[in-house]
Amino acid sequence: MLPRVTILGLGYIGLPTAALLASRGFRVQGVDSNPAVLARLASGRAHIAEPEVEALLERGLRTGLLTLHAEPPPAEVFLIAVPTPLGPDHAPVLEHVFAAARALAPALAEENLVLLESTSPIGATARVAALLGALRPDLSALHVAYGPERVLPGRILTELTENDRVAGGLTPEATRRAVDFYRLFVRGAVLGADAATAEMVKLAENAFRDVNIAFANELSLIAEAQGIDVWRVIALANRHPRVNILRPGPGVGGHCIAVDPWFLAAAAPEAARLIPAARAVDAAKRAHVIARAAALAEAGERLICLGLAFKADVDDLRESPALAIATALARRFPGQVVAVEPHLAAPPEGLAAPLLTLEQAFAAPGAVLLLTDHAAFARIPRAWLEGRAVIDTRGLFRDEETE
Template identity: 40%
Template sequence: MGLDELHARISDKTAQLGVIGMGYVGLPVACVFAKAGLSVLGVDIDPQRIDKIAAGVSPIEGDEPGLAELLSEVVKTGGLRVTTDYEEVRACDVVTISVETPVDADHRPAYRALGSALRSLGPVMKPGVLVIVESTLAPGTMMSLVKPVLEDASGKRAGEHFYLGHCPERVMPGRLLNNLRFVSRVCGGETPEVTAAMISLYCHVVQADLDPADCVTAELVKTAENAYRDVNIAFANEVALICEAVGGDVWKVRDLVNKSPGRNMLLPGAGVGGHCIPKDPWLLVSRAQEQGVPIRLIPAAREINDTMPLHMAKLLDQALAEVGTAIDNARILVMGYTYLENSDDTRNSPSTVLVEALRQRGTEVVIHDPYVAEYQGELVEMAMGCDAAVMMVAHEVYRAVDFEELRSALRSPVLVDGRHAIPSLTGWVHRTIGQSFTP
């Protein structure tokens, strides 16, 4: 099939779509395309995940408005089928890839999942298929890795026997469907004709700009937008540390800074987590660093954000000292273990860093999180016998906690708030990140 014919099939929705990787990104993508009327095949190597999705049940357990209902609907109508068997991908005219793209401990891109997906896809590619990578990539990866691996695995040539594009996702857990439908996208095709076919595909589901680009521009935009966020959060965190040191209140300072035209200071906090923000800055810089380009700001921002959970331990230490308890002998209630409020996603969670640091000092830790099966329980009961509580995630349920009850459960009324989620409490030793205090 030539590109013109494929483009026509995409436009009239007779093209069959394969979605490889049915995680936080791939699952909602598959659902919205199925709802739009395309026949969709979802592929994942995790059989438990596939069984769940095949039964119409979402494996994502955080608050994800509309997703569970939409999944159940498209599975029932047959618009979405799922499999672990790549053989079935032979029928697909378009394939999107949304597998994880983390970095290793040395911050280098780790493309094990991507490489494996490409090697499984290559031998089953239909002639003339359009392959779109939605996973986030280090700039240059489409041409230096995706293209040669697919050519090698398929024995086919890009631009002749198959077509390549990169359309990175801009979703965020908690708003997956909303972001998919209403946030603009960058469509980076190997050629302008491929880009045009990609735009025809995404306009079935995206009600926002679909900006044409080439592959490397799409790679750069995605990684730069997340690095931008990381750097700006690091700035807010650094100002918070300065405020604590010089007698200020970062929350008041931020409000007033943002009254100055063109300023948009972000929220400081107990740390940055998730699959994307902690690693996308490293993806952005990786190729340039290899070439000896001096990269300073982005790694410095990473370091600042990575140390914020340890700063929480320091605030705890100071607050406990006020009630005469040494942190090494204390028992601490950690409120929230995910990286984001009202989500079940624990990837790169700042709480893991705090918990490890506390345990290394001999501190006993009790973890509560309503979205993580392992840490569910009655908060007040779990607080009994603890010397202090530390709020790491501003889950909605924490805002509704009865603090009088919590106070009577704790051995001493100590609360450290890493998210500025709790209004001022009287009768407590209450510390909020970015606010100075006089002991």
């Protein structure tokens, strides 16, 4: 029989997981501390834009396999997917995780499995287990494990089942149970590890991407100073059988890549040299894009910022360099900046610039600052760009050279 699952935190990770598990026949009890989130979900509307999640949510509610709760009900498996933001000085904030652990403690019973899915610093799973042990000294067999997520926004439901994943318990038995649980719905391989290894794996993955994108961004700055096309350099260098340089951009964003490297560096600050350097390169690249656009604005140009989301074809603004750059320019050049973001209906809070359609933005003269490589921008007729200054941070308007 499938275990009952209580999921704490119904955001980008928890909601798709809850909806998917319910669609696979699990009894899922979704818990969120935000009453507005619960009210919206109860009406069958998802509060995140993610393909197919709303349909599965609606089906789960209709079949009764997915129920919504303010407090965690008893279950065999508890899954924690609450935020783990960065605090001051880039220190990881675990308060939401501990609050979730405190909330679920009264519902626990012998042999339950508690899975921490929130991206966490090394040692967080052990701290959750210690907290639960202190709150429920009556329980002798509680299994606690870490099960990091590696899904890509926009493809979450697919990647939840298709990706290989790692599950790391605090004991071999907890690892075995966590691996067995994920194998109930994951088609990719589920690999066991100890909890600290699994925690570090997740952080290493995102730090890898951050460091390598920083390398690409550093190359872009060097190439620009030399008058060389960095995209051509990368395309040609990547013909080397053991080279795979990532793509430069205006900086990295999103909840993971811009945040998680700090969690890793925090584990041993004296040893972490490359990771903080990559973060510094990222900040320098953002500043460089702002400086180039500011030079155009100072010369009197109207600035058309294309894209606010942190990556192509999503509405996610978290840690978005595009939004940060547009916001900084709009603040510095009031009335001179407009933004185009086809995935938003209104300008985000803090952005003092009107949100226009492409047609409206291009109806008047102005320089173009391409910040997000949305598919809609790739279709902009090249004639619209003629006679305008263009800063293309993503290489979207380049005509790919064929060999």
